[in-house]
Amino acid sequence: MSTVFIPAVLRADVGGVKSLQLEGDTIRAVVGSLVERHPSLGSQLLTDGGDLNRFVNVYVNGQDVRYLAGLDTPVAPADEVRLLPAMAGG
Amino acid sequence: MPRSYADLLREARAQVPEVSPQQVDALPSGAAVLIDVREASEWEQGHLPGARHISKSYIEGQIEGAVPDRDTPVILYCAAGVRSLFAAQTLTEMGYTDVASMSGGFQAWKSAGLDFETPVVLSAEQKQRYSRHLLIPEVGAAGQARLLGSKALLVGAGGLGSPAALYLAAAGVGTIGIVDFDIVDVSNLQRQIVHTTDRVGERKVESARKSINALNPGIKVVPHEEMLVAENVERIIAGYDVILDGTDTFETRYILNDAAVAAGIPVVHASVFRFEGQLTTFIPFEGPCYRCLYPTPPPPELAPGCSVAGVLGVVPGILGLLQATEALKVLLGIGHTLAGRLLLFDALETEFTELQLRRDPNCPVCSDAAVLARAEGRPLTVDGVRVEAPFLMPMTGFGGAVAVPGGTVPAPATPAPPGRTVAAPATPALPAAPEAQA
Numbered sequence: 001m002s003t004v005f006i007p008a009v010l011r012a013d014v015g016g017v018k019s020l021q022l023e024g025d026t027i028r029a030v031v032g033s034l035v036e037r038h039p040s041l042g043s044q045l046l047t048d049g050g051d052l053n054r055f056v057n058v059y060v061n062g063q064d065v066r067y068l069a070g071l072d073t074p075v076a077p078a079d080e081v082r083l084l085p086a087m088a089g090g
Numbered sequence: 091m092p093r094s095y096a097d098l099l100r101e102a103r104a105q106v107p108e109v110s111p112q113q114v115d116a117l118p119s120g121a122a123v124l125i126d127v128r129e130a131s132e133w134e135q136g137h138l139p140g141a142r143h144i145s146k147s148y149i150e151g152q153i154e155g156a157v158p159d160r161d162t163p164v165i166l167y168c169a170a171g172v173r174s175l176f177a178a179q180t181l182t183e184m185g186y187t188d189v190a191s192m193s194g195g196f197q198a199w200k201s202a203g204l205d206f207e208t209p210v211v212l213s214a215e216q217k218q219r220y221s222r223h224l225l226i227p228e229v230g231a232a233g234q235a236r237l238l239g240s241k242a243l244l245v246g247a248g249g250l251g252s253p254a255a256l257y258l259a260a261a262g263v264g265t266i267g268i269v270d271f272d273i274v275d276v277s278n279l280q281r282q283i284v285h286t287t288d289r290v291g292e293r294k295v296e297s298a299r300k301s302i303n304a305l306n307p308g309i310k311v312v313p314h315e316e317m318l319v320a321e322n323v324e325r326i327i328a329g330y331d332v333i334l335d336g337t338d339t340f341e342t343r344y345i346l347n348d349a350a351v352a353a354g355i356p357v358v359h360a361s362v363f364r365f366e367g368q369l370t371t372f373i374p375f376e377g378p379c380y381r382c383l384y385p386t387p388p389p390p391e392l393a394p395g396c397s398v399a400g401v402l403g404v405v406p407g408i409l410g411l412l413q414a415t416e417a418l419k420v421l422l423g424i425g426h427t428l429a430g431r432l433l434l435f436d437a438l439e440t441e442f443t444e445l446q447l448r449r450d451p452n453c454p455v456c457s458d459a460a461v462l463a464r465a466e467g468r469p470l471t472v473d474g475v476r477v478e479a480p481f482l483m484p485m486t487g488f489g490g491a492v493a494v495p496g497g498t499v500p501a502p503a504t505p506a507p508p509g510r511t512v513a514a515p516a517t518p519a520l521p522a523a524p525e526a527q528a
Contacts, residue, residue, distance in 0.1 A: 008363055008364055008365065008366050009363060009392055009393065009394070009399075010392075018439075044392060053386075053388075054385045054386040055384065055385075055386045055387060055388035055389070055392070056388070057383070057384070059445050059446075062443075062444060062445045062446050063445075063446055064445070064446065064447065064448065066450075067448050082443075082445070084368075084434075084445070085388040085392050085393060086340065086361065086368075086383075086384040086387060086388055086393055087361035087362060087363045087366075087367070087368055087393060088338055088339065088340060088361060088363075088393040088394065088395045089249070089338055089361055089362040089363050089394075089395050089396040089399065089401055089406070090246050090248055090249060090250045090251075090335075090336040090337045090338040090360070090361060090362065090395075090396070090406070
């Protein structure tokens with residue numbers, strides 16, 4: 001299972017935890033596991049068509065999946081997945 | 091047995107190879123480290139181009155910092171070629187393997203008609219004020235003079251801008267512009283340390299100016315008491331060497347990004363949320379820009395500002411200081427900035443995480459196609475369809491949404507399919523639309 005870090009702004013949807021251990025061998029599968037467990041995240045992370053919303057960046061081991069294989073980016077059990085929307089505060 | 095000065099000099103000459111000024115002048119750039127071992131007052135009268143100054147009195151203590159590798163070729167010089175012989179002897183004793191002394195010193199160099207540089211001379215007050223900078227080889231008098239001649243723009247005199255303003259002023263960044271149209275509120279003072287309780291109700295730019303000049307009266311503060319919008323951004327940022335983005339709205343961040351990319355000005359970006367912050371440095375065309383990182387802003391509920399979500403006061407303090415650090419490095423041209431890296435800070439875990447960023451080849455602002463379209467004064471198009479992106483600046487050739495009075499008419503909304511190459515075909519530019527009211 002990979003470790004998925006939840007941004008502070010979304011933690012209320014996952015019971016306040018900072019990270020979750022989730023199944024899945026691709027980003028699509030990992031995000032699917034996350035949304036299955038916490039359905040309120042679905043509309044925040046994914047478009048109606050099932051793509052990642054463009055305002056949420058997803059990194060696997062520090063690399064942006066947009067420049068890997070997007071939702072099809074492979075995820076190994078020890079990998080760290082990080083969801084990251086932009087922050088506004090200054 | 092006592093030895094005379096003449097004995098010591100003879101021994102030094104026997105031990106240390108000497109090179110003539112002409113030989114030094116003929117060396118390819120970077121072939122050897124040139125060190126001027128005269129006193130500071132002599133250095134200030136002029137020195138060899140590219141030389142570093144380490145007074146003979148400090149040579150033992152400072153040489154390892156300046157030349158860490160003992161096999162690096164080093165050439166020392168002084169005024170007439172004697173002090174440098176003794177200093178070279180010392181370096182040889184310290185294990186430096188390739189040390190020479192320039193015969194005849196700076197006098198012979200000048201007599202040969204060779205070029206020399208005259209360093210910027212700081213005033214006595216400046217030398218005292220910035221003495222801890224002057225001791226750092228990477229800054230020194232030349233770096234301090236560079237800072238004094240630099241211009242930094244703070245967009246926002248809030249949580250991020252406050253510490254940055256104070257430290258940039260303390261560091262001697264000669265001109266500090268501040269964009270803020272707000273007034274000081276008592277709820278700001280939990281983190282916005284450039285303001286004070288007795289200035290509640292005062293304009294933030296004026297309050298910040300007072301604090302900056304109280305700390306360092308030599309700093310010129312340029313107040314821009316207006317909201318940064320598409321219509322004024324180019325005017326406001328013109329002439330600045332670096333910009334610190336400390337705003338709290340996405341619209342301002344995108345507008346600033348677009349204009350800074352077009353103007354080629356680096357932007358040090360930071361943003362905060364409760365216990366966490368993000369930081370990076372955008373160097374136009376060398377690394378990604380804000381739109382490469384975040385093509386689209388999140389909906390408001392996913393990105394509340396500090397006034398809605400709250401923030402631990404020290405978090406913008408830390409991020410603002412890191413912004414100031416990045417800005418100083420950009421201005422001095424030293425170290426490695428965060429260009430291409432996003433630094434995340436989590437105060438609750440006291441944890442820093444680094445993510446890799448890339449330039450988006452389809453970026454509507456900094457991609458090659460976008461640059462070409464802008465240069466030709468026409469909108470960026472993908473397969474003949476105008477690119478749509480949030481808050482794209484109107485009237486600047488960036489394309490995107492067309493602003494009209496009373497609202498914004500979106501450009502044809504056909505997003506580029508994934509993987510499609512952005513092109514800038516020579517389509518006729520759309521007629522310029524009047525600017526929207528912000």
